[in-house]
């Protein structure tokens with residue numbers, strides 16, 4: 078109760094969500110508030126990093142006073158709004174929408190290795206029991222089997238025209254490599270003149286793959302490992318390729334590295350990666366990779382040797398240079414493909430060992 | 443005239459307002475299509491990403507990407523033209539590279555064929571140019587607003603327009619405080635004539651009261667709704683009325699620039715408007731000292747570009763998906779600044795209202811319904827054409843007394859409302875008066891005022907099928923319910939979908955109710971009225987259809 082003489086506190090604006098008053102900050106959308114409240118409002122065209130688009134309409138909620146349900150992702154909260162997120166009518170519309178989507182999508186089940194968001198459609202279809210064979214008819218989308226780039230599968234038979242790929246490429250990457258062509262049921266994801274990705278402005282960052290909710294865009298390199306037995310395990314790491322420090326989740330089955338996912342909560346990258354961090358992990362377990370130290374002998378060729386011998390030879394070489402030219406002549410570059418521990422040791426040796434800051438890394442992203 | 447070089451095109455247009463559409467048209471006119479070289483050049487000149495530009499060009503029906511392109515004839519296969527043998531005409535012209543186009547806004551004329559910048563009709567086996575006919579006067583001699591002087595000789599010229607009372611409204615407005623002008627419009631009861639019926643005075647107030655600028659007046663002349671051809675008649679015969687209405691709107695709201703967004707299929711109208719604009723500039727009514735100028739921008743063939751936010755994206759050179767609302771154009775319109783978007787008829791009503799006063803306009807309507815509405819009447823009636831009716835006029839009076847009823851020996855089976863967007867009315871549903879409350883009570887709406895009459899010889903399922911084909915063809919593809927729903931409903935009116943009436947009905951109702959409730963714009967919300975009203979008024983024809991496609 079407000080006592081006499083006391084200032085009335087400035088009223089915090091609230092909206093009423095399913096009967097509970099929830100405070101919000103200026104500019105928040107109903108969907109953002111619902112997510113905070115763990116309302117589990119379904120979406121397919123939504124990616125929190127992108128401008129709300131309002132295409133899938135699954136996020137509709139009932140708003141008191143509005144003639145029709147409103148898309149919660151595009152509706153900004155204003156004080157006093159009364160919202161219901163899960164009425165029978167709303168849930169029925171969501172099921173019908175999903176059944177319509179399923180009716181034009183050739184395959185709801187796709188392997189998890191396809192990409193970060195690839196299970197979104199499947200999960201919703203199961204949740205709403207929407208795979209009941211209704212609304213049959215023609216299918217949209219056309220797969221681009223002719224696009225033989227090594228990274229990105231363009232299996233548009235599975236495309237549901239949510240345009241997340243187009244929007245992530247424009248809004249997050251600034252590349253505008255892909256766009257929407259035609260209209261209505263004939264819309265297609267395209268590059269300039271409907272060509273191949275490699276002939277477009279695509280940098281193969283893989284962002285479109287990771288936001289695709291159906292696996293229509295998929296990670297070809299990871300999908301090579303579908304048949305490797307075992308459960309997929311995720312290990313948080315940092316991409317070694319450059320100084321940005323993008324967080325990644327390494328995907329492995331047993332001790333086989335099978336793919337890389339960008340970490341949406343990575344402080345430096347917030348889900349972004351470049352082509353190297355995303356796709357260039359093949360070297361890790363490559364057959365050509367050195368497994369023992371090598372030294373160059375009198376004959377000018379490299380020969381396998383022991384660690385002790387290799388380290389001695391390296392120390393000798395370094396010492397000889399310092400004796401002849403002084404320590405300032407040393408300069409060390411870590412390989413982007415070396416593990417972090419090696420990069421760390423390298424700089425430690427240079428800084429603590431010789432008091433030098435002549436260090437660098439080979440990668441430029 | 444030698445054809446312009448790329449550089450000449452860019453010099454002419456690149457630094458004008460809303461440059462993309464005129465540049466696309468200039469290349470399309472020059473080359474006959476928009477090829478890769480043209481798109482590369484435009485992308486560079488406007489600094490637009492090439493993939494976006496390519497995608498956007500493919501959105502528009504009429505922008506060809508290869509020869510024969512623009513010179514190939516396009517035959518109207520809209521619902522009324524179909525009844526008049528459009529399919530046969532199209533087949534006969536296939537040899538010349540003819541392709542179909544959606545209703546091109548001439549349902550009261552013989553089947554139109556668009557060729558380059560000309561509209562032709564087949565007359566005694568000859569293709570001859572065709573111009574908008576003068577509206578038939580109503581039999582009762584009822585007073586009109588926008589048509590009052592349209593039949594005067596030379597009305598389309600500046601001098602002829604002046605001679606018959608033109609530009610008096612603007613003079614009066616300019617001598618009046620903008621707020622008072624807006625008050626007159628509000629008092630008149632004028633509401634949007636483009637379909638949504640929003641009060642015009644309130645729209646203008648919102649724009650005037652927004653402190654940001656520059657402000658813009660957009661005249662929506664996209665008129666893509668099948669069965670609607672009133673805006674073309676107004677612009678062709680009375681172009682200065684539209685310009686005057688826009689100039690008054692500019693004064694009333696503080697706008698400094700304007701556009702007439704004209705549908706692709708009205709090339710003759712573009713020339714008429716350009717000529718009238720030249721006259722208006724030469725006589726000091728636009729540009730220079732007036733502080734307001736306006737330009738024509740032609741669309742590329744897309745019904746959705748009549749939806750005001752899609753129109754604004756199209757003007758700005760963006761992909762023409764509708765925008766999410768709110769915010770509305772009155773605060774975030776052209777270039778995200780305050781913008782009035784008004785229909786042609788709405789704007790043409792403004793000068794006479796200013797001249798004659800708010801009360802005069804109000805009392806033109808019947809009872810509590812203020813003012814008039816132009817109805818485009820087509821199909822199975824003796825005298826199709828545009829009629830300006832007092833709001834509240836009984837539909838039957840228009841059909842029988844004004845337009846002469848259906849042909850001898852036939853009876854009315856149904857009419858469409860709001861072009862196609864209001865679906866069908868039949869039997870007791872025909873006892874409406876022409877105003878929103880009465881028609882909405884029948885689950886339909888008056889909208890932009892297109893009414894197509896179908897006599898008892900017509901196959902309603904076939905008409906509904908071609909209507910739904912139109913919506914599917916014009917769905918922009920932004921939102922799921924409409925993109926997939928229009929395709930599924932089309933199939934269910936053709937040879938696809940469930941065979942039993944019960945499951946047909948269940949699927950069609952579910953799709954329809956979800957489209958109505960969740961679509962992102964009016965197209966997807968309105969399209970299911972076709973199936974809904976078909977099932978309501980003609981369930982037996984649906985059953986017959988289902989039996990015939992499965993047997």
Ligand SMILES: Cc1cc2nc3c(=O)[nH]c(=O)nc-3n(C[C@H](O)[C@H](O)[C@H](O)COP(=O)(O)O)c2cc1C
Pocket residue numbers: 633634635636637638639640662663664665666667745746747748749750751783784785786788789963964965
């Ligand atoms: C699919 C769709 C198509 C439309 N087409 C037109 C059109 O061709 N002309 C028009 O004036 N309004 C059209 N509208 C309505 C406009 O969005 C807008 O309400 C109107 O231009 C406002 O002008 P008014 O208030 O003067 O009617 C359309 C709306 C929708 C949803």
Ligand code: SF4
Pocket residue numbers: 242245246250252253254255278279280281282283284285286
């Ligand atoms: S890989 Fe990156 S640059 Fe290429 S299309 Fe996808 S998002 Fe755009």
Ligand code: SF4
Pocket residue numbers: 235236237238239240241242243266285288289290291292293294
């Ligand atoms: S490819 Fe994937 S992300 Fe892109 S529109 Fe299709 S479903 Fe959406």
Ligand code: SF4
Pocket residue numbers: 746764916917918919920921922924925961962963964965966967
């Ligand atoms: S309702 Fe149809 S036309 Fe409107 S935004 Fe959705 S897909 Fe586009």
Ligand code: FES
Pocket residue numbers: 119120121122123130131132133134135136137148149150151
């Ligand atoms: S998440 Fe709101 S419409 Fe898709």
